[in-house]
Amino acid sequence: MEGFMYPNELELQWSILIVLYPFITGLVAGAFILASLERVFNVEAVKPTYRLALLTALSFMLVAPLPLQLHLGHPERSFEMLLTPHTTSAMAMFGYVYLWYLMVVLVVEIWLDYRKDLVLAWHRSTGLTRLFYKVLTLGSGNISAGALKVDDTVGRIVTIVGIPSAFLLHGYVGFIFGSVKANPWWSTPMMPIVFLFSAIVSGIAAVLVLYIVITAWRGAHLDMACIDTIGRYLFYAFLIDFSLEMIDLIHRIYEADESFRSLDFMVHTRLFVSQIVIQIIVGTLIPIAMLALVQLMRLPERVRTWIYLSSGILTLAGIFAMRWNVVIGGQLFSKSFLGYTTYKLEFATREGLLPAILVMVLPFIILALLIRLLPPWATARASVPAVTEVA
Amino acid sequence: MSTSRREFLMVGTKLLVMTAATRSALAHVLAGTPEQVDTYTAAEHWWAMVIDIEKCIGGGNCVKACKDENDVLNEPMYFRTWVERYHVNSADAEHPVVDSPNGAYDGFPEAYAEGEGKTFFVPKMCNHCVDSPCTQVCPVGATFVTVDGVVLVDKEYCIGCRYCVQACPYGCRYIDPRTHTADKCTLCYHRITKGLLPACVEVCPTGARQLADLKNPRDPVHEFLRTHPIQVLKPQMATGAKIFYNGLDGAVR
Numbered sequence: 001m002e003g004f005m006y007p008n009e010l011e012l013q014w015s016i017l018i019v020l021y022p023f024i025t026g027l028v029a030g031a032f033i034l035a036s037l038e039r040v041f042n043v044e045a046v047k048p049t050y051r052l053a054l055l056t057a058l059s060f061m062l063v064a065p066l067p068l069q070l071h072l073g074h075p076e077r078s079f080e081m082l083l084t085p086h087t088t089s090a091m092a093m094f095g096y097v098y099l100w101y102l103m104v105v106l107v108v109e110i111w112l113d114y115r116k117d118l119v120l121a122w123h124r125s126t127g128l129t130r131l132f133y134k135v136l137t138l139g140s141g142n143i144s145a146g147a148l149k150v151d152d153t154v155g156r157i158v159t160i161v162g163i164p165s166a167f168l169l170h171g172y173v174g175f176i177f178g179s180v181k182a183n184p185w186w187s188t189p190m191m192p193i194v195f196l197f198s199a200i201v202s203g204i205a206a207v208l209v210l211y212i213v214i215t216a217w218r219g220a221h222l223d224m225a226c227i228d229t230i231g232r233y234l235f236y237a238f239l240i241d242f243s244l245e246m247i248d249l250i251h252r253i254y255e256a257d258e259s260f261r262s263l264d265f266m267v268h269t270r271l272f273v274s275q276i277v278i279q280i281i282v283g284t285l286i287p288i289a290m291l292a293l294v295q296l297m298r299l300p301e302r303v304r305t306w307i308y309l310s311s312g313i314l315t316l317a318g319i320f321a322m323r324w325n326v327v328i329g330g331q332l333f334s335k336s337f338l339g340y341t342t343y344k345l346e347f348a349t350r351e352g353l354l355p356a357i358l359v360m361v362l363p364f365i366i367l368a369l370l371i372r373l374l375p376p377w378a379t380a381r382a383s384v385p386a387v388t389e390v391a
Numbered sequence: 392m393s394t395s396r397r398e399f400l401m402v403g404t405k406l407l408v409m410t411a412a413t414r415s416a417l418a419h420v421l422a423g424t425p426e427q428v429d430t431y432t433a434a435e436h437w438w439a440m441v442i443d444i445e446k447c448i449g450g451g452n453c454v455k456a457c458k459d460e461n462d463v464l465n466e467p468m469y470f471r472t473w474v475e476r477y478h479v480n481s482a483d484a485e486h487p488v489v490d491s492p493n494g495a496y497d498g499f500p501e502a503y504a505e506g507e508g509k510t511f512f513v514p515k516m517c518n519h520c521v522d523s524p525c526t527q528v529c530p531v532g533a534t535f536v537t538v539d540g541v542v543l544v545d546k547e548y549c550i551g552c553r554y555c556v557q558a559c560p561y562g563c564r565y566i567d568p569r570t571h572t573a574d575k576c577t578l579c580y581h582r583i584t585k586g587l588l589p590a591c592v593e594v595c596p597t598g599a600r601q602l603a604d605l606k607n608p609r610d611p612v613h614e615f616l617r618t619h620p621i622q623v624l625k626p627q628m629a630t631g632a633k634i635f636y637n638g639l640d641g642a643v644r
Contacts, residue, residue, distance in 0.1 A: 004475075004489040006515070006562030010468035013553040013566070073551015073571030077531070080550060086532035091554050094530075181628060182524060182560035335562055336644045338489055 003339025012331050012343055015351035016324075017067035020359055022173050022195060023323045024064045029170040029196070030203010031057040032106070032162060034230070039159040045229040051376030052214070053207045054110050059367040061102050067359050068094075071351060090176045101169050105162040111136075112155040114374050119143045170199040177326060184259035185330040190248045197241035198319050204234045205315035210367075212309050220377070224301050228294075231308045235291035238315070242284055245322075262337040270332050270340060275325045283318015287311035431584045436539040437606040438578055439633035440592075441615055442514050444640070446599035449474055449512035451495040453591035453600065458496070460579065460590035469565050470494040471576040472516035472591050479642045480508040487642040513636075513643050514600065516591070517542060517563040517576035518624060521631030525555035525564060525575075534573060540605075540633065541580055546572045560628045578602075603635075 001010065035053035037043045069075045085092035111118075119141050122133035171192040178191025208230045215222045252260065267275055290311040294304055328343050346352035394402075457472045458465055473494030479487045492499065495512075503510045519542050526534050526542060533548035534555055549572035556564045556573060567574040579589035583602065587593075592600045603612035615637075622639040623632040636643075 004491070007470045007473050007491055007494045008468060008556075008562045008565040011565065013556050068552075071552075073553075073566060074549065077548070077550040080531045080548065084531055086529050088527045089530040089532075089554070090528060091552065092530040176554075180524075180528075180558055182558055331557075335560055336489065338487070338644070 001339060001341050003334070004336060005334040005339045005341055006336060009334055010341065012328075012341065014327055014331060015071065015343075016328075016345060016353065016356045017071045017351050017359070019320075019323045019327045020067040020356055021064070022170075022177075022327070023202070023320055024060050024067070024359075024363070025173050026170055026195065026199030026202045026319065026323070027206050028057045028061045028064065028101075028203070029166040029199040030201065030205075031060070031207050032166045032203070033200050034204050034207050034233070036159050036163050036166070037233070039156060040163065043229065045225045046233075048223045048226045048377075049207050049211050049230065051113065051374075052211055052371075053203075054106070054113070055367060055370045055374065055376060056207055056210060056363075057203075058102075058106050058110060059363040059370060061098075061106055062366055063359060063363045065098065066362070067356070070355055070359070090172075090179050093172065094176075097169055097172050101162075101165050105158060105165050109155055109158045109162060110374075111138075112151045112158065115140070115151055116143045116148060117374070167196060171196045177330070182335060183330050184257070185263055185333070186326065188248060190244065194241070194244050194248060197237065197244055198322055200237045201234065201241045202316060202319040204230060204237060205312040205319070208234060208308055209312040209316070212305060212312075214371075218377075222305060224304070227305065227308050231291060231294055231304070231311075234312070234315070235288070235295060238284070238288050238291065242288065245284075259337055262333050262340075266329065266333050266340060270342065271325055271329050274321050275329070279318050279321035279325055283314055283321050287314045287318065290314075431586075433538040433584075435606060436604050438519065438540045438583060439603040439605050439612070439635065440516075440519075440578070440589075441601040441603050441612055441621075441635045441637065443599045443601070444511055444513060444636055444638040446597040447474070447512040447514055448597055448599075449476060449495060449499045450596065451498040452594045452596060453514060454494050454496045456590040456594040457576075460582075461577070463574075464567065464569070465496070467493045469567070469574070471563075471574070472514065474499075475513045475515060475643075476502075476510065477513060477640065477642060478503055478508055478510045479640065484642050509640075511638075511640065513639070514591075515561065515563070515624075516634060517578070518561055518630065518632035518634045519576075519578060521633065522629065524558040524560065524628070524630055528554045528558040530554065537580075539584075541578045541583075542575070543577055543580060544573050544575060546570055546574075549573050560625050560630065561632075605633075 031053045034046065035050050035057065038046045038050045069078060072078055081092055082095045085095070115137065118133055118137045120143070122130060122137055122141070125133060174192035174195030177186040177195075178188055180186045208227060211230075212222065212227065252263070290307050293299070294307055299307070331341075332343065333340050348354045451474060454470065454473055457463060457470075461471055463469055463471055473491055475489050475491045476495070476499050477487045477489055490499070490502075499512075519536075519540060521536070521540070523536060523542050526532075526536055529535075529549075530552060531548060531550055533546075533550070534542065534544045536542050551566060551571045551573070553566060553573070556566065564573055564575045566572065579587070579591075582589060588602055589600075592602050601612065601615070604610045605612065616635060619637045621635045621637060623635060624639075625632075625644065
C-alpha cells in the first residue's frame with residue numbers, strides 16, 4: 001500500500017477469476033460473430049471454420065459462469081438472481097442474457113446445423129453410441145431435402161437473432177463495469193463498446209489460432225483463402241478496437257479530471273507492464289503491424305501462416321491483459337485518489353492462479369470432446385460412422 | 392379483603408393484553424422487524440446524522456464502540472465507521488496528507504506541530520444514501536433502503552458477489568469473512584428503533600456526532616442544518632447522502 005486508502009479498501013474485491021469472466025464471454029461473442037459472417041453474409045472463404053467457431057463458442061460459453069460461481073461468497077444462493085432478480089442491478093440480468101444466448105442461440109444453431117450429421121451417425125452406429133446420437137436428434141430422423149431446407153431457413157433466422165444477442169452479451173458485460181460511477185477507471189459509456197470490439201478481436205484470433213493448430217495436428221491441408229480472410233477481418237476489427245481504446249485514453253488525458261493524476265500514476269507504475277508493455281505494445285501494436293504487413297506485401301504462404309499464428313497468440317495475450325487492466329487495475333487505486341494498493345495473486349486458493357488455469361483449460365477439453373462427437377470437418381465426418389461400426 | 396369479580400376481570404384482562412403486546416413486540420424485535428412493533432412506526436422517521444468536524448478530537452471511541460456493539464472483526468480492513476486525519480498545507484490544498492491508523496481504533500499518534508498547515512479529523516461511515524448506488528447494483532435486492540431511511544443488508548439473502556462494495560463511492564462496505572456476505576453500518580438499527588442512540592453517538596465525548604430524525608419536526612437537527620454551512624461527502628456522486636458534515640474542508644474526499 002502507498003499513500004492513503006479507505007480502510008475497507010485494503011482488501012481487493014474482484015480477483016483473477018473476474019478477469020476470466022469478460023475474457024471468456026468475449027471469446028464466445030467473438031467466435032460466434034465470426035461464424036455468423038459466413039452464415040448471414042455468405043462469406044464462402046471462412047466456411048472451413050464455421051463449425052469450429054460455433055463449437056469454440058459453445059465450449060467457452062459452458063465454462064463462462066464457472067469463475068463467477070467460484071468467486072461468490074454464497075454460490076448456493078446464486079439461483080436467487082434468476083428467481084428474484086433486482087431490476088435496477090446491472091448484474092441481475094446476466095443469468096437471462098446467458099441462458100438466452102446459450103440455449104436459444106448457440107445450442108439451437110449448432111443443433112440445426114448438425115441435424116443431418118446426427119441422423120446419419122444415429123443410423124450408422126450401434127449400441128450406446130447409437131442411443132447417444134438418437135437422443136441428440138431428439139427423435140427426428142427426417143433429413144429429406146424439404147426438411148433440410150427448413151433447417152437452413154430457421155438456422156439463418158437464429159443466426160440473424162444471434163448477432164445482436166452476441167453484441168448484447170458482451171456489451172452487457174462491459175456495462176457491468178462501465179456503469180459503476182464510484183470508479184472512474186470503469187465508469188465510461190465507452191466501456192460496453194470497447195468490450196464488444198475487443199471481444200470480436202479475441203474471438204476471431206482464437207478461432208484463427210485454433211484452426212491453424214488443429215489443422216497442423218490433423219496433418220490436413222490449411223485453407224489459405226480462409227485464413228487470409230480471417231486475418232483480414234482480424235486486422236480491421238483490431239483497427240476499430242484500438243481506435244476506440246485510444247479515443248478513451250486521449251479523452252481521459254486531455255480532460256484530466258480529478259481522478260487523472262491518480263490513474264496516470266497507476267499506469268506508469270503498477271500497471272506499466274500489463275498495460276503499456278503487454279496490452280498496448282506486445283498485444284496490440286505488434287500484431288496490428290504484422291497483420292498490416294500481410295495486407296501490404298506479397299508474402300509466401302508459410303510466412304503468412306506463421307504471421308497469423310503468432311499475431312493471433314499475441315492478440316489473445318493482449319486482450320487478456322486488457323481484461324486484467326480493467327478488472328484488477330480498477331481496484332488498485334483508492335476511491336479517495338490518495339493512494340494505491342497491490343494485487344497479490346495466490347496460487348492454490350479458491351480464487352488463486354491454479355483454479356484460474358483450470359478454468360481456462362476446461363473449455364479446450366470440452367472443445368476436444370465436442371470435436372470428437374460432432375466433427376466439424378467433412379473428411380472426419382465421414383469417418384465417424386465407420387469408426388463406430390468397427391467398435 | 393376480597394376482589395370483586397368486576398375488578399378481577401378488569402385487572403386480569405389488562406395484564407393479559409399487556410403480556411401479549413410485550414410478547415409480540417419482543418417477537419418482532421427478535422425477528423429483525425422492529426418496524427412492526429407498536430411503539431415504533433418506521434414511516435414516522437427518516438434517519439440521518441450530523442457530524443461536526445470542529446468538535447471531533449480523533450479519540451477513536453466511536454470506532455471502538457461500533458466494533459464492540461456490532462461485533463465487527465477487529466482487523467484493519469473491516470470498519471463500519473472509522474476516523475481519518477487530514478493534514479492540509481496551505482500551498483497545496485489539493486493534495487492533503489491523510490492517515491487513519493487501524494481506522495483510528497486507538498486514536499492517532501502525535502504527528503504535526505502547531506502552525507504546520509491545518510490538521511483535522513473526519514469521522515466516516517455509511518452515508519445512508521437516498522439514491523444509494525450500493526442498493527441499486529445488488530443483483531438479488533439483498534441490500535435495501537428501509538422505510539425510515541436506513542441502508543441495511545439481509546445476510547440470509549446476500550450472495551456475496553461484492554458488486555455493492557465496488558459501487559460504494561465512500562468505501563463503507565466490506566465482506567465479512569465469517570459470513571461471506573456484505574457488511575456495513577446499520578446506524579445501530581437495533582438501537583434506534585428502541586429509542587436508543589447509535590453506539591458511536593452515545594460514546595462521543597464531544598458530541599461531534601448527532602443522530603437526526605428528519606421527519607421529527609421537534610428534532611434540533613432542523614435548527615442546526617438551518618444555521619450552519621452543511622456539506623455531504625462527494626456531492627458530485629449525487630447519491631443523496633444523509634450524513635451531514637459541519638465544517639467540512641474542501642480537501643476531504
